[in-house]
Amino acid sequence: MKYSRSHDVMQQVLLITTSYFVLAFSLYFLFAGHNNPGGGFIGGLTTACALAFIYLVFDRVKANEYIRFTFPGLISIGLVLSLGTGAIGFFTNDAYLTQYFDYFDIPFFGEIELTTALPFDLGIYFVVVGAAMVIMLNIAGDEEEEDED
Amino acid sequence: MSLLHWIILIPFLAAIFVPLLGRVFPRVHTGWFVLFVPLALVVVSWISYSSLIADGESMLHTVPWVPMLDINFSVYLDGLSFLFLLLITGIGTLVVLYSIYYLDKKKERLQHFYVYLLMFIGAMLGVVLSDNLIVLYAFWELTSLASTLLIGFWFIRKKSMFGAQKSMLITVFGGFAMLVGFMLLYMMTGTFSIREIIGGADGIMDHALFLPAMILVLLGAFTKSVQFPFHIWLPDAMEAPTPVSAYLHSATMVKAGIYLVARMMPIFGGSAEWFWIILITGLFTLFWGAISAIRQKDLKAILAFSTISQLGLIMSLLGVGSAALYTQDPELEIMYAGAIVTAMFHLINHSTFKGSLFMVAGIIDHETGTRNLYKLGGLMTIMPVTFTVSAVGLAAMAGIPPFNGFISKEMFFGNMIEVTELPFFGMGEWAIIIPMIAWLASVFTFIYCAFMFYKTFMGKYDRANYWVDVHEASPGLLVSPVLLGGLVIILGLFPNILTNVLIHPSVTSILTGISVELDPYSLTLWHGLEIELFMSIGVVAVGVLAFLYHNKWTEWEIYSKDRDVVNLFYDQGIDKLQDSSQWITRLQMTGRLRDYFVYMLVFIVALLAVTMWRSGSFQELPEGMASTMDTPLYMYGVMFILVGSAAVLPFIKSRITFIISIGVLGLMVALFFTIFSAPDLALTQLLVETVLLIVLMLAFRHLPEMTTETKSRSYKTVNVLIAASAGALVTMISISAYALRLDLDFTAISDYFIENAVPLGGGYNIVNVTLVDFRGFDTVLEALVLGIVALAVIMLVKHRFKGGEDI
Numbered sequence: 001m002k003y004s005r006s007h008d009v010m011q012q013v014l015l016i017t018t019s020y021f022v023l024a025f026s027l028y029f030l031f032a033g034h035n036n037p038g039g040g041f042i043g044g045l046t047t048a049c050a051l052a053f054i055y056l057v058f059d060r061v062k063a064n065e066y067i068r069f070t071f072p073g074l075i076s077i078g079l080v081l082s083l084g085t086g087a088i089g090f091f092t093n094d095a096y097l098t099q100y101f102d103y104f105d106i107p108f109f110g111e112i113e114l115t116t117a118l119p120f121d122l123g124i125y126f127v128v129v130g131a132a133m134v135i136m137l138n139i140a141g142d143e144e145e146e147d148e149d
Numbered sequence: 150m151s152l153l154h155w156i157i158l159i160p161f162l163a164a165i166f167v168p169l170l171g172r173v174f175p176r177v178h179t180g181w182f183v184l185f186v187p188l189a190l191v192v193v194s195w196i197s198y199s200s201l202i203a204d205g206e207s208m209l210h211t212v213p214w215v216p217m218l219d220i221n222f223s224v225y226l227d228g229l230s231f232l233f234l235l236l237i238t239g240i241g242t243l244v245v246l247y248s249i250y251y252l253d254k255k256k257e258r259l260q261h262f263y264v265y266l267l268m269f270i271g272a273m274l275g276v277v278l279s280d281n282l283i284v285l286y287a288f289w290e291l292t293s294l295a296s297t298l299l300i301g302f303w304f305i306r307k308k309s310m311f312g313a314q315k316s317m318l319i320t321v322f323g324g325f326a327m328l329v330g331f332m333l334l335y336m337m338t339g340t341f342s343i344r345e346i347i348g349g350a351d352g353i354m355d356h357a358l359f360l361p362a363m364i365l366v367l368l369g370a371f372t373k374s375v376q377f378p379f380h381i382w383l384p385d386a387m388e389a390p391t392p393v394s395a396y397l398h399s400a401t402m403v404k405a406g407i408y409l410v411a412r413m414m415p416i417f418g419g420s421a422e423w424f425w426i427i428l429i430t431g432l433f434t435l436f437w438g439a440i441s442a443i444r445q446k447d448l449k450a451i452l453a454f455s456t457i458s459q460l461g462l463i464m465s466l467l468g469v470g471s472a473a474l475y476t477q478d479p480e481l482e483i484m485y486a487g488a489i490v491t492a493m494f495h496l497i498n499h500s501t502f503k504g505s506l507f508m509v510a511g512i513i514d515h516e517t518g519t520r521n522l523y524k525l526g527g528l529m530t531i532m533p534v535t536f537t538v539s540a541v542g543l544a545a546m547a548g549i550p551p552f553n554g555f556i557s558k559e560m561f562f563g564n565m566i567e568v569t570e571l572p573f574f575g576m577g578e579w580a581i582i583i584p585m586i587a588w589l590a591s592v593f594t595f596i597y598c599a600f601m602f603y604k605t606f607m608g609k610y611d612r613a614n615y616w617v618d619v620h621e622a623s624p625g626l627l628v629s630p631v632l633l634g635g636l637v638i639i640l641g642l643f644p645n646i647l648t649n650v651l652i653h654p655s656v657t658s659i660l661t662g663i664s665v666e667l668d669p670y671s672l673t674l675w676h677g678l679e680i681e682l683f684m685s686i687g688v689v690a691v692g693v694l695a696f697l698y699h700n701k702w703t704e705w706e707i708y709s710k711d712r713d714v715v716n717l718f719y720d721q722g723i724d725k726l727q728d729s730s731q732w733i734t735r736l737q738m739t740g741r742l743r744d745y746f747v748y749m750l751v752f753i754v755a756l757l758a759v760t761m762w763r764s765g766s767f768q769e770l771p772e773g774m775a776s777t778m779d780t781p782l783y784m785y786g787v788m789f790i791l792v793g794s795a796a797v798l799p800f801i802k803s804r805i806t807f808i809i810s811i812g813v814l815g816l817m818v819a820l821f822f823t824i825f826s827a828p829d830l831a832l833t834q835l836l837v838e839t840v841l842l843i844v845l846m847l848a849f850r851h852l853p854e855m856t857t858e859t860k861s862r863s864y865k866t867v868n869v870l871i872a873a874s875a876g877a878l879v880t881m882i883s884i885s886a887y888a889l890r891l892d893l894d895f896t897a898i899s900d901y902f903i904e905n906a907v908p909l910g911g912g913y914n915i916v917n918v919t920l921v922d923f924r925g926f927d928t929v930l931e932a933l934v935l936g937i938v939a940l941a942v943i944m945l946v947k948h949r950f951k952g953g954e955d956i
Contacts, residue, residue, distance in 0.1 A: 005806035010462045020194075029832075037828035039920065052843055061694035072943070075936045082929050095212055097925035099909030117921040124921075126933040131939040132840055139847045 016119045022050035030125050031118070038122035044128025052134055060141065071133040078126025085120040152197060153224040153278055156234070160186055162273030164264045172234040177261045179259045180249035187241035187270060194234050198599055202231045203650045205657060207278060209344060211335055218283075219341050225280035228654025233277035233401075233408055240400045240504055241270050247508055247786075248392035248623040251515065254844070262302060262390070269295035272610030274404055282341045283673040284329040286324065288900045289369070292405060293320040296397050300389040302496070312385035314721065317757035320372050320384045327369025327409075334360035334416070347661055354420060366409070367426060375407025376436040376464060378715045380898045388448040391511025394449060399456045400500040400656050410467050411489075415661040419474035421574045432586050434461025434611065439593035443600065444711045448510040448520040451601050452503065455546065458594065459499050462561060466492035469568045473660060476573070482663055488564040489656045494672060497647065498640060500544040500553055505633035509539045510622060512603065512626055518529035518616040522601070527610030538634040542725045545637045547598035547692070548591060548685060553640035555685070556672055562587060562681040571950035576752040588684055594709065595692030600699065747868065750875045787824070804855055808845050812838060829916040858946065 026046035033039030054064045086097035101115035163186045170179050201208070207227035214222045226234070243268070252259060272295055275288030301313030331341070331864070338346045338354045351358055367471030372379040386398050397403070410427065417423045438458025445451040470489035473482045511527070512535050514520045529536045565587040569580040610619075621627075638645070695702075704710065737748060745939035753786040794813040803808045822831035902919050920928050 033914060033917045034910075034921075035914050037832055037914065037916075038881065039829070039914070040919040041920075041956060042829065042832050042836060045833070049839055049843075052840075066680055072939065075939055079936055086925060087931060091249055092677055097929065099910070099922045099925065113911055116767060117910070117912070117918075120921050120925065121917075123934050126692075127935055131220045131935045134939040136840075136847060138942050139844060141946075 012057050015057045018076070019050040019053040020052070022046060025049060027043050030121065033121060034113075034115060034117060040124030041067070041128055044081050044125040045132060047125070047129050048132035051129070051135055054139070055137070060137070071130045071137065074130035076133070078123040078130060081126065082123030084118055085123065088116060150212060151224065152193075153208070153210055153226055154222065156190055156194060157224065157271055157275045157278055159190065160274065161265040164267035164271070167263045167267065171640060172905065178249050178254045180245055180252070183263045183267065184242065184245045184249070187245060188265060189244055191235060191238035194231075194238065199650055202226075202228055204425065205579070205680065207658065208428040212282070216731035219283050219335075220283045221281050221538060222284055223280040223342060224278045225867070226278060226660035227653070228656070229408070229411055229658045230277050233656045234274065235402050235406070236497070236500055237270060237273050237277070239444060240396060240500060243397040243504070243632060244392045244737055247511075247626065247629040248390070250623055251392055251511060258819075259628045262299075265295050265302070270298070275406065277408055280343050282334065282343060284681065286328050289327070289373075289405065290324050291322065292402050293317060293324060294388070294400055296320070299393045300386050300736060303388070304388055306388065306820070308385070309388040312382070312388040316382040316386050319379055323369040323372025323379065328364045330362045330369065331363030333358045334783050337362065340806045343412065352417070356379070359420070364426075365422070366413055366417070366466065368410040371430060372406070373409070374403055374460050374464065375434075376406070376430050376456045377437050380434060380438065381713055381715050381719055383457055384450055384453045384713065386784060387447075387453050391449070391507060391514065394452075395504050395511070396505035399452070403460060404500075405461055407467070407492075410464065411659045414471060414474070414659045418471035424468055424471050424475075424574055426638045427471065428465050428546060429462070429584075431461045431465025431468055432583065434458065434645045436464060436586055436593075437461075439590045439597070441713055442597040443593055444708055446522045446711060448513060448522065448525075448605070449507070450711070451597055452507055452510060453593070455597065456503060458590065459495075459503065459546075463495055463499070464626075465494050466495070466561065468565060469564050470659070470877060472568070472571060472574065474663060484567055486660055487560070487567070487658065487661050490652060491557055491560040491564055493652045493655050494644070495561065497651065498545065498553040498557050498637070501633050502542040502552070503638045503639065505630040505637065506542040506546070508633070509535055509542065512622045514628070515626070516617070516622055518617050519614065522604040525605045526608035527606070528619070529606040531619055532612065533931070534621060534627050534631065537605065538627075538630045540602065541634045541637050543598040543602050545641070547595045548688060551641045553644065554637075556590060556641065556644050559681040559685055561677070562684045569715065583838060588688065589864040592691050592695070594689050596695050599638060599696045603659070605694070618934045633705075648672060658758075685955065703863075729926055743868075747871055750871050754871070754874050754878050757882075761881075769924045782823070785834045786822055787817060791821075794821040802855060804849065805854060808842070808849075814843055815841075829914070925940060
């Protein structure tokens with residue numbers, strides 16, 4: 001990624017502050033997705049945007065100090081989560097990928113709906129974040145290597 | 150899960166642990182552990198089922214697998230399956246024992262070998278025990294796969310890989326044909342269960358699909374059982390380690406085709422086509438294999454061609470036996486059922502003598518370092534045990550009393566004479582040629598047996614021909630061939646010991662539907678002074694005479710041509726296949742993005758246009774479509790920007806403007822989604838635009854300057870036409886989607902989702918509920934695709950050719 005090397009303080013502060021909001025918003029998208037606009041795919045793309053901001057502000061080495069996981073690994077975690085949630089149906093004699101939901105009364109929160117669609121969507125979220133970041137970082141990293149040449 | 154299910158699954162389960170054994174017990178040969186699997190299976194199945202089978206009972210157990218598609222893991226055991234079950238596990242035990250001494254612990258990749266071998270045992274048991282045709286097919290292909298892996302076991306050798314590829318291509322081709330045949334059977338009867346098909350087989354003889362189904366199923370059987378002209382893969386399969394040749398390529402896997410023909414006998418048997426196709430193919434294979442075997446100079450090659458020839462013999466007997474299902478005359482029924490008895494008896498005999506001969510050939514190879522007939526010689530005194538076992542095996546194969554091969558050969562002659570008296574299926578005077586071919590093939594069989602015997606053990610021992618000190622093999626290596634050789638003698642002297650348990654039950658299960666009194670078929674060494682005996686004497690006399698003059702005919706030119714002529718077709722076919730696939734690849738993979746788009750768009754447009762044409766989609770639009778009355782004014786503005794940003798694209802000269810213009814286009818589409826109240830789509834569109842913009846800016850520096858097009862006018866015109874037709878197609882689809890909504894005959898599928906999103910999915914966002922609940926499979930597979938794309942990007946970026954020549 002062509003990182004800003006201008007040390008523009010205004011730009012840095014703006015991007016970092018924005019990325020917090022974007023990250024928070026992406027989590028809202030993920031959890032609210034079942035009843036309001038949003039969902040794993042949209043949430044994942046939003047998170048990818050926020051992470052891209054972080055990589056834009058710092059260079060890759062520095063950003064990697066904060067982001068301590070590899071994105072290809074995130075893709076596999078997401079796939080396992082989604083495929084695994086689908087496998088619940090095996091134990092209850094339902095078809096693969098049958099989703100379940102029920103309403104629970106939890107103190108302080110009141111009545112809350114818990115679904116197996118959420119971990120499923122979380123898996124999709126991970127895959128989307130992972131894939132988007134892998135694509136961006138690889139293309140950017142390639143450019144860096146060429147610059148070094 | 151019944152015991153029969155476990156019998157199939159245990160080899161597979163054991164295979165999982167084999168790779169660990171080499172690490173945990175590095176000093177013990179892995180084969181010792183593996184040995185327990187077939188040994189346990191043979192003991193268990195004999196104890197549990199032998200008395201049941203002898204009483205003529207059968208059993209069927211079903212475990213549902215994909216019941217919706219009528220695919221169930223159902224296992225069926227009757228006489229025929231039991232015979233094969235014992236053959237697979239029994240010979241398997243001996244072969245594993247033999248392999249322990251044959252494969253060196255330090256040099257060979259034992260774990261691989263035993264995993265493949267266990268996989269084969271399990272798959273082969275699956276083939277003979279499955280009642281469901283699709284399950285049978287799956288196991289069938291698994292045996293092909295295991296066979297290929299084992300042929301290519303020494304994968305550094307070019308010949309091994311060639312043989313592995315050849316066997317794979319030919320047997321899998323047959324397997325596919327067989328699968329189609331099974332589908333046709335399903336279309337005719339509505340079930341994949343063999344039992345149920347046999348139960349309702351009466352009507353299918355007149356069905357239009359009967360003959361195609363039969364031919365396709367027979368293609369599978371013939372490729373596996375090396376019938377002419379598909380036999381060419383077997384000689385090349387001899388590159389496999391000898392235990393594999395003895396096991397897969399003579400005793401079990403190549404007999405899967407025989408099993409299939411026997412299993413399908415109640416369905417197809419009784420028709421003239423079945424009778425003639427099997428009889429003629431079998432006889433011709435018998436003859437062809439015998440005359441090809443004589444020309445071979447390699448011990449294993451002789452045995453390979455002799456296996457081809459012997460399998461042809463068994464196949465032809467099954468053809469003759471099928472006549473029993475057609476005739477209503479009880480006397481004829483008994484007469485032709487005799488051919489099935491011979492087939493089953495010879496099947497057992499062939500496994501014993503050919504198995505022992507292969508093992509002996511392996512021993513000779515192991516101890517002398519060569520299998521060439523013209524280098525070997527005079528081994529009789531040096532390897533006395535090997536010599537004895539070979540002598541017994543070869544005598545049985547040549548049809549000399551008192552060994553088991555003699556009995557089945559005499560019975561075979563008898564059946565081939567009886568077939569000429571067939572009063573139906575258009576049999577005529579000329580049929581005398583059938584026993585003549587059988588006799589002639591037996592003469593050739595005698596000659597190659599004598600030749601192999603003489604060249605290996607008689608003559609002069611020449612020290613200079615060997616790399617190593619030649620001596621008798623170790624006792625461990627000799628146990629298995631000696632046991633099999635012992636069986637050859639026992640079955641020759643007391644041929645009736647197996648009739649009650651193995652032969653009669655299997656014949657009864659092949660000839661389902663007619664009841665034949667099997668007691669007349671007691672097998673004896675001495676048949677009396679019948680014509681069969683004189684034929685046997687003739688075989689020996691002519692054979693000995695031909696052998697005595699072998700110095701004369703070995704000088705003929707044809708003797709030096711030991712490669713089968715049918716191979717020419719295969720070689721040519723493979724060459725042409727490679728050339729044409731390379732041609733297609735070169736045509737398609739130009740490395741230019743624009744060409745790829747042309748291919749994709751042309752195919753999409755053509756396919757959809759044809760579909761629309763055929764379904765009569767080019768009709769008048771319903772009234773009231775193009776009303777512009779109630780369109781608000783701002784929509785004109787949005788549409789103007791949308792169309793404008795698209796229309797300027799072809800005229801833009803700089804990339805950055807191009808990207809901006811596309812961005813405007815995308816944002817306008819998002820605006821459209823918002824106007825038509827689809828917040829999820831609008832959000833997604835916006836985010837995709839954003840991420841795409843970042844990626845485009847990143848890739849921006851890599852892209853070369855936009856150059857002026859120098860392509861010819863006609864090339865450009867074609868591209869414009871393709872692009873325009875793709876656009877027109879999409880427009881038409883959207884208009885027709887809108888038009889269909891107006892048409893009251895159609896109910897929109899969205900109603901279902903709207904109604905059921907809350908009660909079934911528990912969510913109010915219908916788009917999301919559709920994605921995760923109703924269409925979960927689509928979503929999860931799309932995520933999988935996304936993951937693959939990410940990996941592909943890593944591959945393309947990190948591991949691309951930097952400079953240098955591209956492929």
